[in-house]
Amino acid sequence: MDDSIRYLLDLAILLFAAKLFGVAGKKIGIPEVVGEILAGLVVGSAVFGFVKESDFLSKMSEIGVIMLMFEAGLGTNLQELKKSGLKATLIACMGVLVPIALGTLLFMSFYGFDVPGSERFNRGLFIGTIMSATSVSITVAALKELGKLNDRVGTTIVSAAIIDDVIGIIVLTIVTGLSGSAASENVGNVLLKVVLFFAGAIGTGFLVYKGMAWLDRRYSHQRRIPIISLCYCFALAYLAETYFGIADITGAYVAGVVLCNLADRDYIEKRIDISSYMIFAPIFFAGIGLKVSFGAMDTKLIFFSICFVLVALIGKVVGCGGCARLLGFNGKDSLRIGAGMMTRGEVALITAQKGLGVGLLTADFFTAVILLILVSSVITPVILKKLYSGKDPEPQAASGVSGAGQTG
Amino acid sequence: MDDSIRYLLDLAILLFAAKLFGVAGKKIGIPEVVGEILAGLVVGSAVFGFVKESDFLSKMSEIGVIMLMFEAGLGTNLQELKKSGLKATLIACMGVLVPIALGTLLFMSFYGFDVPGSERFNRGLFIGTIMSATSVSITVAALKELGKLNDRVGTTIVSAAIIDDVIGIIVLTIVTGLSGSAASENVGNVLLKVVLFFAGAIGTGFLVYKGMAWLDRRYSHQRRIPIISLCYCFALAYLAETYFGIADITGAYVAGVVLCNLADRDYIEKRIDISSYMIFAPIFFAGIGLKVSFGAMDTKLIFFSICFVLVALIGKVVGCGGCARLLGFNGKDSLRIGAGMMTRGEVALITAQKGLGVGLLTADFFTAVILLILVSSVITPVILKKLYSGKDPEPQAASGVSGAGQTG
Numbered sequence: 001m002d003d004s005i006r007y008l009l010d011l012a013i014l015l016f017a018a019k020l021f022g023v024a025g026k027k028i029g030i031p032e033v034v035g036e037i038l039a040g041l042v043v044g045s046a047v048f049g050f051v052k053e054s055d056f057l058s059k060m061s062e063i064g065v066i067m068l069m070f071e072a073g074l075g076t077n078l079q080e081l082k083k084s085g086l087k088a089t090l091i092a093c094m095g096v097l098v099p100i101a102l103g104t105l106l107f108m109s110f111y112g113f114d115v116p117g118s119e120r121f122n123r124g125l126f127i128g129t130i131m132s133a134t135s136v137s138i139t140v141a142a143l144k145e146l147g148k149l150n151d152r153v154g155t156t157i158v159s160a161a162i163i164d165d166v167i168g169i170i171v172l173t174i175v176t177g178l179s180g181s182a183a184s185e186n187v188g189n190v191l192l193k194v195v196l197f198f199a200g201a202i203g204t205g206f207l208v209y210k211g212m213a214w215l216d217r218r219y220s221h222q223r224r225i226p227i228i229s230l231c232y233c234f235a236l237a238y239l240a241e242t243y244f245g246i247a248d249i250t251g252a253y254v255a256g257v258v259l260c261n262l263a264d265r266d267y268i269e270k271r272i273d274i275s276s277y278m279i280f281a282p283i284f285f286a287g288i289g290l291k292v293s294f295g296a297m298d299t300k301l302i303f304f305s306i307c308f309v310l311v312a313l314i315g316k317v318v319g320c321g322g323c324a325r326l327l328g329f330n331g332k333d334s335l336r337i338g339a340g341m342m343t344r345g346e347v348a349l350i351t352a353q354k355g356l357g358v359g360l361l362t363a364d365f366f367t368a369v370i371l372l373i374l375v376s377s378v379i380t381p382v383i384l385k386k387l388y389s390g391k392d393p394e395p396q397a398a399s400g401v402s403g404a405g406q407t408g
Numbered sequence: 409m410d411d412s413i414r415y416l417l418d419l420a421i422l423l424f425a426a427k428l429f430g431v432a433g434k435k436i437g438i439p440e441v442v443g444e445i446l447a448g449l450v451v452g453s454a455v456f457g458f459v460k461e462s463d464f465l466s467k468m469s470e471i472g473v474i475m476l477m478f479e480a481g482l483g484t485n486l487q488e489l490k491k492s493g494l495k496a497t498l499i500a501c502m503g504v505l506v507p508i509a510l511g512t513l514l515f516m517s518f519y520g521f522d523v524p525g526s527e528r529f530n531r532g533l534f535i536g537t538i539m540s541a542t543s544v545s546i547t548v549a550a551l552k553e554l555g556k557l558n559d560r561v562g563t564t565i566v567s568a569a570i571i572d573d574v575i576g577i578i579v580l581t582i583v584t585g586l587s588g589s590a591a592s593e594n595v596g597n598v599l600l601k602v603v604l605f606f607a608g609a610i611g612t613g614f615l616v617y618k619g620m621a622w623l624d625r626r627y628s629h630q631r632r633i634p635i636i637s638l639c640y641c642f643a644l645a646y647l648a649e650t651y652f653g654i655a656d657i658t659g660a661y662v663a664g665v666v667l668c669n670l671a672d673r674d675y676i677e678k679r680i681d682i683s684s685y686m687i688f689a690p691i692f693f694a695g696i697g698l699k700v701s702f703g704a705m706d707t708k709l710i711f712f713s714i715c716f717v718l719v720a721l722i723g724k725v726v727g728c729g730g731c732a733r734l735l736g737f738n739g740k741d742s743l744r745i746g747a748g749m750m751t752r753g754e755v756a757l758i759t760a761q762k763g764l765g766v767g768l769l770t771a772d773f774f775t776a777v778i779l780l781i782l783v784s785s786v787i788t789p790v791i792l793k794k795l796y797s798g799k800d801p802e803p804q805a806a807s808g809v810s811g812a813g814q815t816g
Binding site: 003005006007008009011012013015016019023055056059062063066223224226227228230231232234235237238241242248271272274275277278279282 | 411413414415416417419420421423424427431463464467470471474631632634635636638639640642643645646649650656679680682683685686687690
């Protein structure tokens with residue numbers, strides 16, 4: 001028996017399970033993406049072990065999240081984005097600072113306090129840094145399901161998450177720099193690369209937009225329009241990550257923003273959406289569940305992991321939600337922003353990986369990171385759905401957040 | 409610089425080049441698929457070397473050809489299929505026998521004649537066997553482009569190619585069995601597996617169809633219908649190849665045929681079609697060109713390769729076209745059937761690989777096989793387009809083929 005086409009069976013099982021759990025989830029009132037994540041958990045090594053992670057599946061799921069972010073970019077309202085720009089930047093900053101502070105405190109309250117500059121303090125700082133990276137893809141999917149992706153709150157969340165990604169890179173560079181390891185990079189270099197990427201993407205983006213608009217006028221509603229758009233998205237995602245150290249999904253989002261005013265925008269989005277929901281997106285969501293396996297842990301680590309997850313979630317709600325409230329968003333919208341920024345994803349894992357490389361983290365903490373990704377991915381859509389359902393009374397939510405805002 | 413997401417750039421380059429060459433090809437009158445194949449040749453190691461073959465790309469292109477065959481199955485007219493069944497079987501048989509005979513003769517006229525049973529004869533027989541495997545995917549794409557996939561001739565070609573695949577497995581088993589190697593399989597076993605696959609696929613297919621029809625009545629035009637259909641396609645493709653030794657694309661085609669009478673058939677086909685043309689299909693076609701690299705060859709081998717390609721092409725036209733003519737198809741339709749069966753693909757490569765394993769083939773002959781795949785993939789769509797354009801006068805084509813029929 002030759003098992004070289006095993007990936008076909010993996011795809012069949014994952015797509016089927018994701019659809020089944022997604023639909024079942026919707027029936028009992030939880031968002032479809034949560035069902036899809038749980039599907040991965042169930043067919044993966046955490047429960048039945050039908051499907052194992054593979055290089056092919058991780059590439060397929062990366063394409064899935066890239067398509068998702070490209071769609072989010074395509075759906076952008078440029079006016080809203082400009083308006084939300086400054087506020088989103090402040091929200092992103094607070095969403096990085098508060099978790100870092102809380103994460104450092106958490107680590108030291110478990111493993112002993114120490115002065116800034118000490119190794120223990122730096123390790124705490126790194127735990128905080130892991131908490132700081134929002135991964136907005138799950139939130140994007142949840143908001144899309146609710147039809148709230150492109151309003152003021154949705155745009156603020158997505159742009160704050162993009163800015164968060166950039167701040168995250170800079171913070172990571174600074175913190176790993178503290179370790180004094182050779183693997184750490186120069187902060188000036190990193191800043192330069194960030195500036196170069198956005199300057200380059202906007203500069204060439206203007207030309208790309210002009211070219212695509214010309215093509216679109218001549219060949220409106222022809223296949224070449226969505227296909228070339230997708231090529232641009234893949235290329236920018238690749239360039240961002242490979243040459244500028246910026247996440248590929250940020251590149252994909254920027255590509256979407258560049259093309260968001262094309263006449264054929266909806267035509268493109270429809271085709272990306274179908275490609276995405278037929279294969280790539282379910283593989284991405286189920287892939288999150290697939291990553292989980294429950295290894296052996298000692299009691300202290302289990303307790304630390306639970307606290308780590310709670311602090312990471314609260315840190316974002318307090319930091320981002322509180323900042324949004326101070327910036328004039330109403331209570332409910334501030335909570336929505338805070339909750340929307342709670343999701344963590346592969347960026348947290350990559351950060352943890354870097355910490356391992358420079359000796360600021362030990363491998364035991366990985367389970368905590370994976371737990372955070374899983375829990376935040378599962379509860380964020382549920383909470384967002386609740387916050388948008390209008391069932392909970394406005395004043396209560398508002399007071400809850402303004403309180404949180406004061407704490408932050 | 410980290411190049412772990414190189415596959416994104418590969419996808420961007422391949423999709424862009426495929427679209428560019430496909431559109432340019434169409435402008436100068438050659439079918440889009442030919443342009444896409446040439447695009448792979450140009451960006452691949454044969455010319456510029458921008459993109460290298462990779463495991464990921466070959467899996468993506470496999471999914472592309474599976475989707476293509478699934479669509480062909482979905483588009484099947486069951487009445488036509490039943491009507492064409494017997495004729496297609498006879499055409500397939502002649503399309504296997506004639507190339508085997510001609511291939512054996514070709515080999516022996518280059519490398520010396522010998523009696524049946526001798527090693528040289530067996531080697532010749534194996535060269536013929538390589539020629540016998542039609543790969544209908546390019547023809548399917550070309551006929552789809554021409555809008556002629558589901559008429560009588562199109563259905564005959566596709567079903568003959570499917571039957572050809574089955575006969576090919578049996579012949580391959582017999583011929584490798586002649587080598588006396590341990591790698592050869594028992595013919596009875598192979599026959600049993602073929603029978604079991606089709607019996608099983610038809611039996612379970614009936615249940616699958618009933619289940620899907622029920623789902624389709626309840627959830628018409630919902631995403632779950634095309635997604636579950638695709639899962640079924642992937643699963644059957646996997647089962648066919650892994651457990652029954654039948655090509656995955658045959659499994660995909662059968663899955664399509666099982667679902668071809670669903671009320672939502674067009675809804676499913678549209679979504680598979682979009683997923684396919686946005687990414688997978690161009691990667692498949694460009695991937696054919698990507699495989700080509702012009703290595704060092706001696707004069708005799710070059711000359712043999714050219715003759716090998718010519719004989720392989722003529723063998724199918726004579727065998728299939730001639731048989732079709734004898735079965736009552738008119739001259740032009742017979743030529744179309746003969747030309748449609750000319751395409752060879754990965755099955756020929758897999759066959760050659762098996763020959764290498766049992767010692768019936770040396771590695772030098774691989775270039776000839778790749779040349780056959782490339783030439784047949786490029787010229788078949790061009791010839792089919794010509795044969796359907798109605799420019800060449802009917803009587804001439806008819807006399808050409810009936811002559812060929814007499815030769816075969």
